[in-house]
Amino acid sequence: MRGFLTLLARNRLALVGLIVIGCVALLALITPLLPLANPNVIDTPNRFQPPFSAGAVLGTDHLGRDLLSRLLWGTRLSLAMGLAAAMIAATIGSAIGIIAGYYGGRTDNVIMRGVDMLMGFPYILLALAIVAALGPGLMNALIAVAAVNVPFFARNIRGITVGIAHKEFVDAARLSGMRNRDIILSEVLPNVLPVIVIAMSTTVGWMILETAGLSFLGLGSQPPQADLGSMLGEARSALITHPHTSIVPGAMILVIVMGINLLGDGVRDALDPRLKSGALSRPMPATTVDRHGPVPTARTDSLLDIVGLRTEFRVRDRVYKAVGGVDLHVEQGECLGIIGESGSGKSVTALSVMGLVASPPGVITGGAVHFDGTDLIGAPYEVLRALRGRRVAYIFQDPLATLHPLYKVGDQLIEAIQTHDPLSKEAARIRAIDLLKSVRIPNAESRIDSYPYEMSGGMRQRVGIAMALANDPDVIIADEPTTALDVTVQAQILSVLSDLRRERGLAIIFITHDFGVVGQLCDRVAVMYAGQIVEEGPTEAVLRNPHHPYTSRLIDCVPTLGGGQRKLAAIPGLPPVVDRLPVGCAFAERCDKADPTCRADAIALMPTGAGRKTRCLFPETKQERIV
Amino acid sequence: MSEALKLTDLSKSFAVGKRLFGPPKAMVHAVQPLDLTVTTGETLGIVGESGCGKSTLAKMLVGLLPPTTGQIEIEGAVLDNADPARFGKRIQYVFQDPISSLNPRKTIRQIMEVPLRRLHHMDKATRAARIREIFAAVNLREEFLDRYPHEFSGGQAQRIGIARALAAQARILILDEPVSALDVSVQAQVLNLLADLKEAFGLTYLFISHDLAVVEAVSDRIAVLYFGAIVEVGSAREIFANARHPYTALLAASAPEVGRPIVAPETAATELPDPLSPPLGCAFNERCGFATDRCRAEKPALTTDETGRAFACFNPLATTR
Amino acid sequence: MTGYILKRLVSAIPVLLGISVIVFLIMAMIPGDPATAILGSYATPENVEKLNRDLGLDQGLVPRYFIWLGHMVQGDFGRSFALNRPVLDEVLDRFGATLILAGTSFVLCSLLGVAAGVVSAARQYGWADKAITFVVLVGISIPSFFLGMMMILIFAVQLRWFPVSGMWPIYGDRTLWVLLDHLFMPALALAVVATGVIARLARSAMLEVLRQDFIRTARAKGVREGRVIWRHALRAAMVSIIPVLGIQAGFVLSGAVYIEMVFQWPGVGRMLVDAILKRDILLVQGGVVFIAACYVMFNIMVDVAQAMLDPRIKT
Secondary structure: OHHHHHHHHHOHHHHHHHHHHHHHHHHHHHHHHOOOOOOOOOOHHHOOOOOOEOOEOOOEOOOOOEHHHHHHHHHHHHHHHHHHHHHHHHHHHHHHHHHHHHHOHHHHHHHHHHHHHHHOOOHHHHHHHHHHHHOOOHHHHHHHHHHHHHHHHHHHHHHHHHHHHOOHHHHHHHHOOOOHHHHHHHHHHHHHHHHHHHHHHHHHHHHHHHHHHHHHOOOOOOOOOOOHHHHHHHHHHHOOOOOHHHHHHHHHHHHHHHHHHHHHHHHHHHHOHHHHOOOOOOOOOOOEEOOOOOOOOOOOOOOEEEEEEEEEEEEOOEEEEEEEEEEEEEOOOOEEEEEOOOOOOHHHHHHHHOOOOOOOOEEEEEEEEEEOOEEOOOOOHHHHHHHEOOOEEEEOOOHHHHOOOOOOHHHHHHHHHHHHOOOOHHHHHHHHHHHHHHOOOOOHHHHOOOOHHHOOHHHHHHHHHHHHHOOOOOEEEEEOOOOOOOHHHHHHHHHHHHHHHHHHOOEEEEEEOOHHHHHHHOOEEEEEEOOEEEEEEEHHHHHHOOOOHHHHHHHHHOOOOOOOOOOOOOOOOOOOOOOOOOOOOOOHHHOOOOOHHHHHOOOOOEEOOOOOEEOOOOOOOHHHHHO | OOEEEEEEEEEEEEEEOOOOOOOOOEEEEEEEEEEEEEEOOOEEEEEOOOOOOHHHHHHHHOOOOOOOEEEEEEOOEEEOOOOHHHHOOOEEEEOOOOOOOOOOOOOHHHHHHHHHHHHHOOOHHHHHHHHHHHHHHOOOOHHHHHOOHHHOOHHHHHHHHHHHHHHOOOOEEEEEOOOOOOOHHHHHHHHHHHHHHHHHHOOEEEEEEOOHHHHHHHOOEEEEEEOOEEEEEEEHHHHOOOOOOHHHHHHHHHOOOOOOOOOOOOOOOOOOOOOOOOOOOOOOHHHOOOOOHHHHHOOOOOEEOOOOOEEOOOOOOOOOO | OHHHHHHHHHHHHHHHHHHHHHHHHHHHOOOOOHHHHHHOOOOOHHHHHHHHHHHOOOOOHHHHHHHHHHHHHOOOOOEEOOOOEEHHHHHHHHHHHHHHHHHHHHHHHHHHHHHHHHHHHHOOOOHHHHHHHHHHHHHHHOOHHHHHHHHHHHHHHHOOOOOOOOOOOOOOOOOHHHHHHHHHHHHHHHHHHHHHHHHHHHHHHHHHHHOOHHHHHHHHHOOOHHHHHHHHHHHHHHHHHHHHHHHHHHHHHHHHHHHHHHOOOOOHHHHHHHHHHOOOHHHHHHHHHHHHHHHHHHHHHHHHHHHHHOOOOOO
């Protein structure tokens, strides 16, 4: 609750809304206590008094009644009506939605068909029909507005409930012996409640408008009692001659509804967990660069040379140093593996190369990426864009999410080709078919017109590879391309990649968490831990004879096929969180060899043998491995 | 050796294209009728790729899904109506995604108390003592009890999930991909914990996973599932090293392994058959290098050979011994 | 696609029946003697008796419904006692005016709303986003009838740019230009609220889509940012925008009732409100069913548009 208020207060607009609504609500509450004229006393001689006239601060209406008094009493009525309608609609609608969503099946089907039918009316028709049947009047208008909004709540809450009812914790509650009624009340409802509150806070304003609208039409509150809508309705005939009688109630509705909407948005932002973390922001076309100090020069004449790369995520007041100074290089035709656990910074490193780290919150804060003589970090967007897909291409993890769901795979391939090559559509299509053939998609000529959802995971990933190959790039960065696939499919994809690489002399940066895959595919491997490379060297040497204790322990953790039933080695503890990295070695806490010197200062990546580097003061020796 | 779990003719079909009234448009057989026994104290691994029906099977075993045909016998008692509350005391489930299996709006203590109160009707003091005991067993600190699920890492949350399953005092645990959401360094911790718990409490495990090496490391016996049916069952030590069913062999050959060259183990069809129009004979025939006309016409039954290995294949691979 | 359209048309039949049931039941809630309610309190006993016979009002609820439905299917919506003419004739006369007003508004709010939402999302937190967000906030907070009144005050009375009200001038030619002149203010006033709602939704749908992996793929291919936004992202966002356009059409139609009152527009909305105040039950009943049926047909068009956009919807 406290956190909620803090979040709400942080949103300045919501705070304004809260203050406005607070003032209006307070005024409405104390209206009976205020020294106001009777709102319903008719004084025709004094009709249409302008504002600021004696005895009537806001003037008088067409019957000479005091406008200020009528305004406050009307506000009171309008607020009460809107709130009551919202409460009724939310309660009934949510109950219907939860029941339909939780029980599903036929119950759901029948209820939702009914709801759809109610939503088949433009809302006012239903309200008008109800008022027509019950007769004009305040209560009837209230019933009509509430009834009209029930289906909106029902449908909204049902959707959320369906999602929650299929969550694993509901199954777990069932297995713990809970019955449906208890599950609805104690598992589902608490998780749906924020959504109900959000839906309510964003619709109260709307309900006030609707009740005011019915009154405006003369179907709501009946004279002499007046809410803001009927005040406006009565003033309409004098709009041109005495506009103030219209402007006063109209402006009040505007102020109230605007205040409620501001507050409602604030409530939504504070309650929605996704918005809470500030996540709902759009990634920019290229990662923001905020680089200080001198730009490191290329150390080698490699094709791609990453020097001292630092990328961090700035979320609110926290800074997550995802990549903390990475040096890597890839040669023409070489396959470099980057291996690490989740959060080690391997993917962020890869995405930083072409400025594809989502930003906000990602920021590249240091280092350089030298590609063919150009530093890509801080390069103008147009330079970066021209290289993307043309010289450096990516293959991503989940092929269903990474292909556009609404375009045919062929069109996506053709787009990739035409982006960098002004070919005719026909020529591009022929090339696209060739590409599909090169990744061994059977019946490429017909498959090119398939949508991604019509393909299996393996086929989709082949399309992903074909797309990366579209412009004959020099480097392909593959970010866990087989992680989402089944083993048999993974083997096929790896074989495709491996063959293409040899045929075309491609350089590949292959990111994975699987030693087996690295061992089969890569020439060199870099092991990452907590945003840094802890070990680098020729794959076979590193895997057979790891120098860093982390690499060594990690290899021991992974069971390999053919070992039979056994106890596995485990690394105690958890990887550090990258917003609170220790001063010295990040692995020291989990390492059995660590001593105070490990924790004292940052440790450099030092050469340890032919083509090998290790970030450790006490590298493993051969003897230790054998023991 | 008593039977912890005995499945007879168990199957599950789902209706596709349900209508408000009348029969559905088609049926998908997620799990084909199968018989399986798990001995008390054993760990049976179940391996298969996505879509093979392993999760559907698991959900039936704990009563979350009613079976279409067949019966489930747990420790001698037949449970024929899907009622998780009745199953719960005998068999429990550990979920794949540890975080989403914990209600985000409840504290760990509230979550842990439910099975104790609902299934065992314990009073407050007994519950507190029992929770303390279980938390000690899974190496979790008691101060965690008053925290909310989002404060935990995947590995810790999975321990909590295991603790909840233990609280029900079931002697059989269905472990549905319990470590596949975890990082390798944490995965080993959880697997070792499971091994310790099994010994300490005399548990029986059904370990479901897509990771052959993990299954092999923890299981006594392994059943290989393909397209909703068991294609091979054998001892963990033997089954991959010495596969009889071509699919098992394909799986074993596909697992990436350091130092082994990449080979694409398939040539012809590379995809699973369409569940809406399943092939006539063996479901694997389109991907199989040994398929004959018989395979395309007739479904092979699961048969056990003299060594105790069971496989469903007309042309099994030769034993290497 | 033809199959899908046919399927949707067939599935509209139960919806239409349901709507007729709902309207019938609501009207059955009218307290007192239905014939008197329909004919007004000055009806002659003969007329009351005749109506009772025609509508089967002396029978139970179910037979009454089917008699009513039977009449309606044959195009007989009953007779308005206040106007003394067939309900259907009156509704059809008025419907054209509403269609012109609501249709223009709908096109206006769809185009403006989607464009504003896309620009707002593409320039998130930039000045354009802030300006649009503010205008949208005012738009969704202002009652359309109040907005209409203020527009009359400013643009018609003060500035004399547009006529105060009505669809046609009392004297003079009925040309397209004259119609547009009369249409501009009411259509705009009516469009404002829906524009706000659509713009908000389009903005959040776009933000959602822009975070998806396939947008990163498009960028990784080197696709120009304009194309990423207007083709890749907008196309995907339209999947969640289009159903809302359908719902907003209902809101535009609803808002038309207020706007027709404010601008003296001779549409069905004003007719309905007058009918309610005069307790002209059959006119209300007939008008509601007719408009609801049109709205159902419109929503089928929305579904078809959705299916054309999203191949994943089974055809």
